[in-house]
Amino acid sequence: MYAFSNNQNNAAHLNKNDHGLRQSSLLIHYKGVGVKYGLLSHWWGPGKHSALAISSNAPSQKSLSLGTFKDIQLNKLSIGFKVLAIPFKNYMQQQIYFSGLKANISYNSSNSTTTIGFHRTYLSGDFFRSDFDSGVSRKWTIFDAASLVFEPLFGQSKKGLEYALPGTPGFDVWDQLLSGFILLKFHEENLEIYLDLASDDNRANFIDLRAHWDHTLGYQLGINKVFKYKRYEILTGAEFLTTRISNTLNPKFNRGDPNSPNFYTKKVYDYFSYKGRRMGAHSGSSSDDLIFLFGLKNKESAIMISYNKERHGIKSMSYPELKSEYSISYQRNFFKNHKLYLNAEYEKIDNYAFIENNVSVSNLFLIGYSLYFN
Numbered sequence: 001m002y003a004f005s006n007n008q009n010n011a012a013h014l015n016k017n018d019h020g021l022r023q024s025s026l027l028i029h030y031k032g033v034g035v036k037y038g039l040l041s042h043w044w045g046p047g048k049h050s051a052l053a054i055s056s057n058a059p060s061q062k063s064l065s066l067g068t069f070k071d072i073q074l075n076k077l078s079i080g081f082k083v084l085a086i087p088f089k090n091y092m093q094q095q096i097y098f099s100g101l102k103a104n105i106s107y108n109s110s111n112s113t114t115t116i117g118f119h120r121t122y123l124s125g126d127f128f129r130s131d132f133d134s135g136v137s138r139k140w141t142i143f144d145a146a147s148l149v150f151e152p153l154f155g156q157s158k159k160g161l162e163y164a165l166p167g168t169p170g171f172d173v174w175d176q177l178l179s180g181f182i183l184l185k186f187h188e189e190n191l192e193i194y195l196d197l198a199s200d201d202n203r204a205n206f207i208d209l210r211a212h213w214d215h216t217l218g219y220q221l222g223i224n225k226v227f228k229y230k231r232y233e234i235l236t237g238a239e240f241l242t243t244r245i246s247n248t249l250n251p252k253f254n255r256g257d258p259n260s261p262n263f264y265t266k267k268v269y270d271y272f273s274y275k276g277r278r279m280g281a282h283s284g285s286s287s288d289d290l291i292f293l294f295g296l297k298n299k300e301s302a303i304m305i306s307y308n309k310e311r312h313g314i315k316s317m318s319y320p321e322l323k324s325e326y327s328i329s330y331q332r333n334f335f336k337n338h339k340l341y342l343n344a345e346y347e348k349i350d351n352y353a354f355i356e357n358n359v360s361v362s363n364l365f366l367i368g369y370s371l372y373f374n
């Protein structure tokens with residue numbers, strides 16, 4: 001599973017002639033509610049550096065979504081929801097689907113905005129049909145995948161459904177994740193604080209959830225603060241994400257090996273990756289990810305400096321990877337709709353590829369230019 005880490009190139013997924021439109025879509029809507037289809041990447045979560053549910057680390061994918069494309073305002077409340085389905089092929093060229101539901105509600109006061117939301121995501125496909133077919137010969141479709149987001153919350157409530165495994169209380173073979181988040185914005189203070197909690201385990205019932213509340217738990221914490229000085233904005237931020245297994249698992253209740261990795265671990269779904277790139281938290285399974293940000297911005301330009309520490313395979317590998325990355329980026333606006341980007345990165349990974357004392361060092365310099373048509 002760690003060969004799909006974004007620190008390593010998976011040769012089987014490289015395409016020397018990969019080209020085409022990116023971030024292109026067609027949207028049909030009425031007052032922000034509608035249907036969207038296109039070649040897109042997605043970011044679900046309050047984080048700025050990484051996300052648990054789905055992130056834009058992977059290349060753009062064919063996507064179909066239904067819901068709100070801007071929040072609906074109801075006095076001081078605003079609400080939004082979206083169902084997303086993405087069809088793609090796994091390493092065996094079998095048809096699989098990502099499907100997800102996101103929903104949020106915000107309370108807007110004069111000085112702050114509080115947003116509470118959740119994400120429910122699935123990876124499903126046609127390859128396990130013989131295990132639970134029950135005489136049904138039709139293929140698993142994108143509409144079947146999308147409908148999973150509305151299934152009951154607990155496993156026992158799914159017993160007897162078409163795709164429930166025989167002889168189980170209602171378990172299935174899908175890879176699923178449920179997360180809930182809170183985002184606090186204080187406008188006058190230019191302060192933002194957020195927390196996202198997620199689990200990739202389907203509980204059997206409420207008693208199971210209460211007993212195993214920390215089983216396969218991952219979380220993300222972040223804070224961003226902007227200071228104003230004359231015509232400049234000083235940007236600061238820090239974010240921590242972890243998918244490592246908890247050290248506080250109660251041995252009376254834990255059902256699995258506490259040293260086994262959690263999150264993105266199923267081979268048939270390419271370990272939640274697309275073209276060799278992780279679709280969720282890019283630090284991967286059994287990992288943590290810490291970043292500090294500092295920037296300076298005015299109307300014409302912006303400069304951002306970051307320091308990132310990651311650990312991969314913390315509790316599942318003899319020699320976890322230890323990554324340190326320094327990055328500096330510069331953006332300059334000129335004329336009316338033109339932007340120039342410069343980015344330099346230095347990265348060092350100790351125990352690279354989980355080999356003791358193996359060191360990887362890389363340097364990267366990027367130049368970008370954009371022209372916006374209105």
